[in-house]
Amino acid sequence: MRISEFLKLDIQFHNPQSAIRNNREEVIMGKADIGPPNFQEMLPEVIKKNYGNWKYHEILKPGVMRHVAESGDELYTVRAGSPRLVSVDFIRDICDIADQYCDGHLRFTSRYNIEFMTPNEKNVKPIIEAVKKIGLPVGGTGNAISNIVHTQGWAHCHSAATDSSPIVKALMDELYGYFTSMKLPGKLRVSLACCINMCGAIHCSDLAIVGVHTKVPKVDHEKVGAICEIPTTIGSCPTGAIRRHPDKEVKSVVIREDLCMYCGNCFTVCPAMPLADAEGDGVAIYAGGKVSNARKPPMFSHLIVPYLPNNPPRWPEVVDIIKRIVGIYAKKAHKYERMGEWIERIGWEQFFKLTEIPFAEQHIDDYTYARETWRTTTQFKW
Numbered sequence: 001m002r003i004s005e006f007l008k009l010d011i012q013f014h015n016p017q018s019a020i021r022n023n024r025e026e027v028i029m030g031k032a033d034i035g036p037p038n039f040q041e042m043l044p045e046v047i048k049k050n051y052g053n054w055k056y057h058e059i060l061k062p063g064v065m066r067h068v069a070e071s072g073d074e075l076y077t078v079r080a081g082s083p084r085l086v087s088v089d090f091i092r093d094i095c096d097i098a099d100q101y102c103d104g105h106l107r108f109t110s111r112y113n114i115e116f117m118t119p120n121e122k123n124v125k126p127i128i129e130a131v132k133k134i135g136l137p138v139g140g141t142g143n144a145i146s147n148i149v150h151t152q153g154w155a156h157c158h159s160a161a162t163d164s165s166p167i168v169k170a171l172m173d174e175l176y177g178y179f180t181s182m183k184l185p186g187k188l189r190v191s192l193a194c195c196i197n198m199c200g201a202i203h204c205s206d207l208a209i210v211g212v213h214t215k216v217p218k219v220d221h222e223k224v225g226a227i228c229e230i231p232t233t234i235g236s237c238p239t240g241a242i243r244r245h246p247d248k249e250v251k252s253v254v255i256r257e258d259l260c261m262y263c264g265n266c267f268t269v270c271p272a273m274p275l276a277d278a279e280g281d282g283v284a285i286y287a288g289g290k291v292s293n294a295r296k297p298p299m300f301s302h303l304i305v306p307y308l309p310n311n312p313p314r315w316p317e318v319v320d321i322i323k324r325i326v327g328i329y330a331k332k333a334h335k336y337e338r339m340g341e342w343i344e345r346i347g348w349e350q351f352f353k354l355t356e357i358p359f360a361e362q363h364i365d366d367y368t369y370a371r372e373t374w375r376t377t378t379q380f381k382w
């Protein structure tokens with residue numbers, strides 16, 4: 001690239017508005033390496049043509065949707081569940097289906113469902129057959145459980161307190177019927193994050209599982225001195241639990257156990273302070289969150305089970321409790337009520353009673369500003 005061209009791009013990079021205005025083609029459409037390609041390049045023709053002009057959509061049956069545009073054009077979507085960690089062969093298989101029936105287009109939803117889109121109704125049946133042939137379920141639309149969002153787990157991330165894929169697999173084996181049908185009262189979004197960094201959306205899902213450490217990091221003084229920067233390590237702790245080693249001769253840190261909340265922040269900054277622990281690590285379960293604005297504003301999830309041990313490969317305790325909650329919700333909630341709305345209507349006391357989850361001290365919100373979130377009405381109970 002000539003210098004003059006480079007400078008032109010550089011100016012546009014620092015002034016994206018003018019870049020879009022002046023040279024959208026050149027900068028946004030991929031000639032400059034400043035981020036992902038423009039999504040409009042990837043849209044199926046029928047979506048490009050009717051962009052922003054859709055009249056309505058409907059769910060024809062679990063996993064199959066029809067969108068109708070103002071122009072009269074139609075778009076059929078087949079939604080399939082997918083695993084999150086996938087192989088190259090798997091990607092080739094789904095691309096083959098997209099090539100054959102969807103003009104080479106497919107998309108992943110934010111919950112890793114795969115959507116095959118076609119303007120031809122006659123393609124819907126063959127897509128469903130092809131999807132089922134590679135072992136994927138069709139569903140996840142409307143009042144159903146969608147694919148479970150989950151994070152990396154032991155396979156990939158350094159701070160995981162639990163594994164993700166096996167728990168999700170064991171759970172979906174049990175909840176499969178709620179994916180392929182629409183018999184739940186409302187939408188059910190389940191997520192899993194393997195540590196409290198929460199790369200999964202556990203803070204705002206109907207049901208959520210989060211990996212928790214329960215022991216303070218083990219400081220390897222020799223390695224801390226060799227590979228970690230002390231001020232950065234001390235600064236990484238949100239509760240101020242990390243202090244300089246009292247012996248000035250030792251280039252390391254110590255941890256005040258009473259202040260540590262086992263978040264793992266320090267381990268990200270200083271790998272010489274691992275906190276994974278085969279005995280202590282486990283999972284907590286949350287309930288009642290949602291992102292949607294329908295009926296009620298978005299809601300945060302609340303802690304319902306403070307700790308369950310890691311029990312690979314099938315985590316039966318976790319599966320049992322989630323399955324129990326979903327079963328009771330399916331029976332008791334009103335039509336279209338989300339998990340959190342149902343709990344709010346019946347009250348948390350009733351929720352704990354129905355699900356037979358023991359109430360524990362960890363359920364009491366003792367965060368400094370918790371007063372804002374407590375129930376402070378005359379019906380305040382605990």
Ligand code: SF4
Binds near residue numbers: 151152159194196199
């Ligand atoms: Fe890693 Fe924590 Fe994210 Fe899991 S949730 S992928 S352990 S940072």
Ligand code: SF4
Binds near residue numbers: 237238240259261266
């Ligand atoms: Fe601080 Fe979190 Fe490390 Fe504990 S685990 S010392 S709270 S950064």
